[in-house]
Amino acid sequence: xxxxxxxxxxxxxxxxxxxxxxxxxxxxxxxxxxxxxxxxxxxxxxxxxxxxxxxxxxxxxxxxxxxxxxxxxxxxxxxxxxxxxxxxxxxxxxxxxxxxxxxxxxxxxxxxxxxxxxxxxxxxxxxxxxxxxxxxxxxxxxxxxxxxxxxxxxxxxxxxxxxxxxxxxxxxxxxxxxxxxxxxxxxxxxxxxxxxxxxxxxxxxxxxxxxxxxxxxxxxxxxxxxxxxxxxxxxxxxxxxxxxxxxxxxxxxxxxxxxxxxxxxxxxxxxxxxxxxxxxxxxxxxxxxxxxxxx
Amino acid sequence: xxxxxxxxxxxxxxxxxxxxxxxxxxxxxxxxxxxxxxxxxxxxxxxxxxxxxxxxxxxxxxxxxxxxxxxxxxxxxxxxxxxxxxxxxxxxxxxxxxxxxxxxxxxxxxxxxxxxxxxxxxxxxxxxxxxxxxxxxxxxxxxxxxxxxxxxxxxxxxxxxxxxxxxxxxxxxxxxxxxxxxxxxxxxxxxxxxxxxxxxxxxxxxxxxxxxxxxxxxxxxxxxxxxxxxxxxxxx
Ligand SMILES: Nc1ncnc2c1ncn2[C@@H]1O[C@H](COP(=O)(O)OP(=O)(O)OP(=O)(O)O)[C@@H](O)[C@H]1O
Ligand SMILES: [Mg+2]
Numbered sequence: 001x002x003x004x005x006x007x008x009x010x011x012x013x014x015x016x017x018x019x020x021x022x023x024x025x026x027x028x029x030x031x032x033x034x035x036x037x038x039x040x041x042x043x044x045x046x047x048x049x050x051x052x053x054x055x056x057x058x059x060x061x062x063x064x065x066x067x068x069x070x071x072x073x074x075x076x077x078x079x080x081x082x083x084x085x086x087x088x089x090x091x092x093x094x095x096x097x098x099x100x101x102x103x104x105x106x107x108x109x110x111x112x113x114x115x116x117x118x119x120x121x122x123x124x125x126x127x128x129x130x131x132x133x134x135x136x137x138x139x140x141x142x143x144x145x146x147x148x149x150x151x152x153x154x155x156x157x158x159x160x161x162x163x164x165x166x167x168x169x170x171x172x173x174x175x176x177x178x179x180x181x182x183x184x185x186x187x188x189x190x191x192x193x194x195x196x197x198x199x200x201x202x203x204x205x206x207x208x209x210x211x212x213x214x215x216x217x218x219x220x221x222x223x224x225x226x227x228x229x230x231x232x233x234x235x236x237x238x239x240x241x242x243x244x245x246x247x248x249x250x251x252x253x254x255x256x257x258x259x260x261x262x263x264x265x266x267x268x269x270x271x272x273x274x275x276x277x278x279x280x281x282x283x284x285x286x287x288x289x290x291x292x293x294x295x
Numbered sequence: 296x297x298x299x300x301x302x303x304x305x306x307x308x309x310x311x312x313x314x315x316x317x318x319x320x321x322x323x324x325x326x327x328x329x330x331x332x333x334x335x336x337x338x339x340x341x342x343x344x345x346x347x348x349x350x351x352x353x354x355x356x357x358x359x360x361x362x363x364x365x366x367x368x369x370x371x372x373x374x375x376x377x378x379x380x381x382x383x384x385x386x387x388x389x390x391x392x393x394x395x396x397x398x399x400x401x402x403x404x405x406x407x408x409x410x411x412x413x414x415x416x417x418x419x420x421x422x423x424x425x426x427x428x429x430x431x432x433x434x435x436x437x438x439x440x441x442x443x444x445x446x447x448x449x450x451x452x453x454x455x456x457x458x459x460x461x462x463x464x465x466x467x468x469x470x471x472x473x474x475x476x477x478x479x480x481x482x483x484x485x486x487x488x489x490x491x492x493x494x495x496x497x498x499x500x501x502x503x504x505x506x507x508x509x510x511x512x513x514x515x516x517x518x519x520x521x522x523x524x525x526x527x528x529x530x531x
Contacts, residue, residue, distance in 0.1 A: 179377065183343060
């Protein structure tokens with residue numbers, strides 16, 4: 001029972017973590033809470049399903065293409081909505097982010113309708129829904145293993161990009177001091193675009209995994225997931241990438257335990273309670289160290 | 296090499312630069328001195344295109360760079376060591392240096408220049424794995440200069456390299472500045488420490504509330520009674 005809750009919590013938590021890194025990276029480089037990030041996550045799921053049903057692509061190919069499309073959407077979102085406001089007061093960009101979130105949600109409603117759709121399971125490799133591991137009462141499906149592998153793999157890859165590549169280092173430099181980064185010859189806008197692309201790609205993967213896991217997708221799915229992932233990013237210390245990863249997992253596990261042992265009605269409440277507790281007790285988050293740990 | 300022609304700059308409605316006209320010739324050390332708030336940093340930031348130029352022109356090696364983006368200016372060969380050093384506190388010393396060479400692709404040259412930087416400032420080699428933010432003020436200034444040199448600039452802009460440093464460290468930094476210049480880099484040096492700056496420079500300009508009010512050979516400025524009274528603490 002406990003083990004099963006932990007496994008479910010971990011699955012959910014890894015998905016939150018994937019979304020949360022997008023919030024935290026963008027916050028790190030331009031100090032903006034990109035509220036439209038949840039909508040990119042939603043678009044990931046819809047692009048993937050559309051590519052499967054309308055274009056007849058196999059699941060893995062559709063997933064890859066949907067992720068690339070979302071990376072481009074993220075770049076576009078920044079160029080169209082946020083770049084013109086780079087020198088404006090932060091509140092202007094924040095309100096624009098909320099506006100873009102509402103806009104994208106409604107665009108999805110127009111294109112795909114308001115009813116939730118099932119994921120086209122026929123396109124999935126059959127083994128994904130089989131049990132991979134059964135130990136007594138505890139079971140782990142191949143799908144859960146797939147989610148673990150993809151999520152952890154992406155986070156390791158992200159870590160390597162941020163810490164071992166020239167552009168990743170430029171991203172961290174930019175987060176620490178934008179003027180100094182520009183004085184190094186770093187094309188600030190290009191690095192910001194790169195950040196949006198990375199974060200959006202991770203968010204899109206999360207959206208697809210969730211749609212498969214719960215077998216459903218709908219235009220407003222980005223809202224709750226977005227708020228939870230944002231909570232996870234705050235929990236870990238906004239601006240800190242490892243923090244977002246840890247925050248996501250902690251939140252997912254807390255939620256699953258709360259839902260399992262108290263009442264599933266409290267599922268969402270647990271997330272907010274945890275976030276409020278962190279803000280009261282340790283405002284910089286679990287791994288936040290004021291400004292020094294950015295990106 | 297560099298010509299500023301009646302350059303103006305604004306922060307909102309405040310005019311920080313009213314009329315800055317100056318020339319830096321290839322191979323020189325030129326210093327720009329002036330009181331707090333005179334517009335020295337703003338002049339360097341205007342050259343680097345961090346601050347938008349509101350009027351006038353900036354020409355580098357015959358090319359108008361007035362409205363280029365900052366990264367384009369760096370690519371043309373102008374690198375700045377900004378006031379307050381602005382090193383990246385959470386990047387290691389080595390990563391800071393790598394960012395200095397961001398636009399270069401010649402791995403072998405970069406490696407050689409890293410070694411050269413460590414030769415100029417041996418302490419940086421000891422600290423190369425440490426986050427930049429853990430260095431002392433003097434070490435941070437050394438890192439900021441070393442980082443700028445990684446770009447192999449033809450023109451180096453230095454903003455108050457002596458600020459807040461112990462006299463011994465200042466001596467060292469100025470010796471390095473002279474050495475960098477003899478190795479072929481042209482330098483535009485902004486300083487509050489006018490004495491040191493005029494000793495190392497070939498020529499100088501005096502800036503007062505956004506305007507160049509005096510210029511000449513460094514030795515002449517050093518001997519000028521007005522300069523001595525205003526900037527060298529000769530109150531008598
Ligand atoms: N970001 C800013 N916003 C508004 N005004 C500014 C800003 N930066 C500088 N100023 C103003 O512009 C003028 C010139 O400033 P600048 O920093 O160029 O002077 P400075 O000669 O470098 O002085 P210091 O010796 O203190 O470094 C000053 O009056 C200053 O108050
Ligand atoms: Mg200054």
